[in-house]
Amino acid sequence: MDWIDGLMGKLLNLPPLGTREGESMDRLLNATHVSMVVLFAIWFAFLVVALVRFRTKRHPRANATGVSPMIFLLVIGMVLLDELGTLFGAAIPLWNKHLAGFPAEKDATVVRVAAQQFTWNVRYPGADGKFGGQGMSFVDDDNPLGYDPADPAGKDDVSPPLKDLRVPLIPIDVDGDGRQDLDEEGKPKFKPVLIHLSSLDVIHSLKILPFRICQDAIPGMSIPVYFTPTKTGKFMITCAQLCGNGHATMVGWLTVMEPEEYARWQANYLVDKSAARG
Amino acid sequence: MSHSQHEAIPYTTEVREDTGLYNGKLGMWLFLASEVMLFGGLFSAYVFLRLGARPGEWPHGLLNIPIGTFNTLVLITSSLTVAMSWTALKLGDFQTYRKYQLVTLACAVGFLAIKSFEYYDKFTHYEVWLKAPLAAGEHPGLAGHAAAPDAEVPSVIGHVEGVGPFETLASLEEAGATSITIHPDKYHYRLTAWQQAERTMKEASMEGGSAGAEAHEGLTIELSKIARLSALVPRHSTFFACYFTLTALHALHVAGGIVAFAWLLWPGARMWREEPERYTNRIEVTGLFWHFVDLVWIFLFPTLYLL
Amino acid sequence: MSSETHELGFLRKYVFSLDHKVIGIQYGITSLSFVFVGLVLMMLMRWQIANPGEAVPIVGGLLEGVMGVPAAEGKISPDLYNMFGAMHGTIMIFLGIVPLVFGAFGNYLVPLQIGAPDMAFPKLNMFSYHLYLWGGLVMLASFLAPGGPAQAGWTSYPPLTTIIPTDGQTYWIIAMVIIITSSLLGSINVITTVIQLRAPGMTWGRLPFFVWTEFVTAFLLLLSFPPLESGAILQFVDRIFGASFFMPHDLIVSGTPMADVSGGGSPLLWQHLFWFLGHPEVYVLVLAPMGIVTEIFANNIRKPIWGYPAMVGSILTIGFLSMVVWAHHMFMTGMGSNISMFFQTTTTVISIPSVIVMTCLLLSLWGGSIRFTVPMLFAITFLPMFGIGGLTGIPMAFNSTDTVLHDSYYIIGHFHYLVAPGTLFAVFGGIYYWFPKATGRHMSVKLGHAHFWGSLVCMNLIFFPMLVQGLAGMGRRMSDGGANYSLANPSNEGVVGALSSTIMGLNVLIAWSVVALALFQLPFIFNFFYSIVAGEKVENDNPWGATTLEWQTPTPPPHGNFAEPVVVYRKAYDYSLHFKALHAQEAPEWGSVAHLPDFEPQNLPVSAETVGAPE
């Protein structure tokens, strides 16, 4: 069935995939579209045949008796089987698996992303793995997220420029054999990324289509999102919820980097350093 | 409008056999079904917000339960008199019907009058949130605002001297005020109902109480120290937003009922002579509406006042 | 009864009429005009998408004159685009299609089809229309409000709606409350009429399918609109009295914490209230069109609709289920597995009855004697178009695949296939079909063909590319048509997921197709008005040879509808019963029955000559 996936992938023309979780989503999307096309083709063929065969000219006296209910039951049965099969066989298990798959903070690259009209604020906890404290009274132009400048846990936080979200591509080697671990499917394992998503003002939505993720950023809530990157590159972040007149400009980029490069980049944006500068 | 057209439409007065209803009654039942959904939406909003509220953020004990209870009785009475008046009409006794309906109208107007009194009381009752909390220990008048004797008090609730309804911090500043004087209430809603009862009991046993000078003289606070100030109006908190929205919508329904009953009682009463059955039906249908309005209040009262 | 109409003055006859047919036509003209407004707004939007940042040709100056700053230099600023977007959606749905399919078709046809003299509450009926009209005018007036009209989408999600400083949003809320009240009263009227005023013999099983669809639609309006009304009231209190129903704690807008709001509200609360209406609403948009299509089908295939009981059962099921699927519009708000499972399941299940209705219609064709009249062309096309729209709903019904599709043009494609070549086509078909009854004249077939084929091609050229764009990542509500997310933006060099120039090029194709679509409406508009005065006169009261009661009246039906009391003896679609037996034979002898009519009106008694047995 790989060729169907390949063909559907081409037809659907989604951007190339960059995460592990996206693979099963793509398979489901492909399969759903295949069944949609097949169903449509059957119906459409029936429609055309019926229209041609039973046009008044060819069939001047209608037959009021109608078709046998068996055909109806067959069609509905087919659709029912297809839809419920997909739902209970694939869609629900997939989503539940996805929800169950949230990595623990310690096993993941943790980032806080706070959406704002019309940009993305990014913050990393730094070496100690802890974010600085936050409070409304600290909010000002230089400190839109209200981080407490006095909190020691915040000193080593990393606060990169707006819209520029970066994560490392770290191979996992728990068993310590010097070779990257493989998952059940025999694919190499990477360190997942955990984003805590929130919003300062209105509802935005963090959509990274190449990663097949989308999550609304809702003010007053912090919602976790995760994914496991599988390759380096620069990926498009879209705001997928109307958030005002700058909605169309709320572009962002997520760059997946080699770990060393990532570390160098992080060092540039240490909070303490920038505090010393100002 | 013309007579013949009414006759063209069947079942305006008589009952259709297979449904057992005349048109107006069915229409009213359907209308009430939609009203259930309307108030249902609002009640769900209340539940949703209440479940999501942060601890200590949902005011309680600020509504006047005795008055609310009295108002409930007033409304129930009116429902009874409506039922009686309809029975009177069924028996062909227009005079008795009229007497009962006058009582209904008096109750309904009384309900609204009492409600507006309650409203006004809230409009002039303020809560003041401070930038830096006050220490309860230093202000004896704030004893009822703090969970423990030495706790901090982030906001004070009470009547503000010489300040009318609906003021905000901005409007006070605009008016040139630099400070306000507030007479703190006995308790702040931060204290649970249980805590309040406990304290009242203790005080009663100690006698004399600790009302303190500040409660009488008031506590003067500079505007510059105030973060936010609001009367007990929708802007105050989601609780009061719910309270006012629900009760105001209910009051609108009461007002609608008053208009309908009054119309039927005076200008509309002509119909009684021409088509008594149809007139009786109108009273029945309006009465259905009235019972519903009553029922809504019977849900509103405990939800808002007691829970 | 009918003598009375002559005594009425112009106002009482055409403006404050109590006659359901006049009111239906009032609804029809008003709502078609609103659809036209929606069309114009959409054309401006599509033009902007294809040419972001450029001044609008021809009407640019006019635009600036009306809208002021947001249209400075005749350009469509992002603010203006958002206003147009929100108003296109609102106007099309609440002021266009709903009043069209429910107010116009429902009012005109339901009493006729059930053999009633009028609606149960004629005055209430008039009042509903006037409320609708005034609600619509308030909505239009919001274009002139300080700050412009609503600009947060037809969904009006707070807190955005609350923090945008425009009075237009308040107008929007007020207009919505008025319109909702109007459709509430309308639905009470329709339900009461159907339950109480059915003519003797018109049992539930004999109701034309169209009446059933209006009946279910009325229940949807009755029960699902009020929660939106309560939402609108809450939003009103938020805006006017500074409450915080939808405002959470600690909002920071443009870098400044919001002062003087209590917080403690929830943006999601609005979404629940909105979508509790929103989903039933989409079935309001499509059930009555299904009914229209069914009526046209039965008449043009000359045989009974296959599976009438299954169809009725299906739409009743849709009615019930549509109240419990709303959160499939909120999959991306972060849902736990139980809630998500519930809404995925209900959403999938609710698609089955739609499939049943469509399949019944499809199977009905088999064995028919299909006449390709203009209404029939529109009705037939409804099937595959609804099919594409409905099928594209399936991948969105699954939480995981919706992640990919959410808020992309795929959704825009999905629902426009349902409402434009779906609902709108059914409506067009209905207009061509019932026009002879309402006016006594036929619409031109030639112009009808031009309208049909042109619209069909254009609709597909507009909406299919949207599905393609959506999968490639084009987001909806983009005032620049995605330019910032495309490779045309230099910052996007080498970015995976940036929109390619091919995808962006489709914007241009769509824009031209929209222009063509608009041009293909001209034959229709001309046809419509010209035929009222100069169309070919109908040969008799029942020119299509139809069975349902509206065709057994004088043309146009007088006040009070029926010349003499009606009694109903048969099911709704007794077509071609005379030939039934002969079809079963090897070599039928048509000669013996060829001269007999191929339809038996519902009020024709059952006897030896007329065939048919009481069910």
Ligand code: HEA
């Ligand atoms: C008339 C309107 C209408 C109808 C009928 C539907 C029907 C369906 N809709 Fe749609 N929907 C909308 C209008 C409609 N929708 C709108 C307006 C929105 C966007 C709102 C917004 O955000 O602004 C939306 C959004 C929307 C979403 C939210 C997406 C998101 O925001 O992320 C979802 C998700 O589940 C969904 C699913 C469905 C499903 C499963 C159906 C099912 O009921 C479909 C069932 C039908 C079929 C399965 C077709 C079967 C028939 C055939 C196959 C016959 C074929 C015949 C021939 C070929 C001859 N819709």
Ligand code: HEA
């Ligand atoms: C029933 C509802 C309905 C209908 C019919 C339409 C019809 C059309 N819509 Fe609309 N649309 C919506 C409901 C509808 N839309 C909604 C809800 C949204 C979402 C808004 C939001 O984001 O909040 C939307 C958004 C929307 C967008 C996305 C905007 C964006 O996200 O940025 C686009 C883009 O192309 C679009 C295009 C069209 C087109 C090309 C048509 C065409 O099909 C139009 C065709 C119209 C005609 C052919 C008119 C024919 C009638 C006449 C000519 C009248 C004749 C008069 C007399 C005889 C008196 N629509």
Ligand code: CUA
């Ligand atoms: Cu942020 Cu759209």
Ligand SMILES: [Cu+2]
């Ligand atoms: Cu839906």
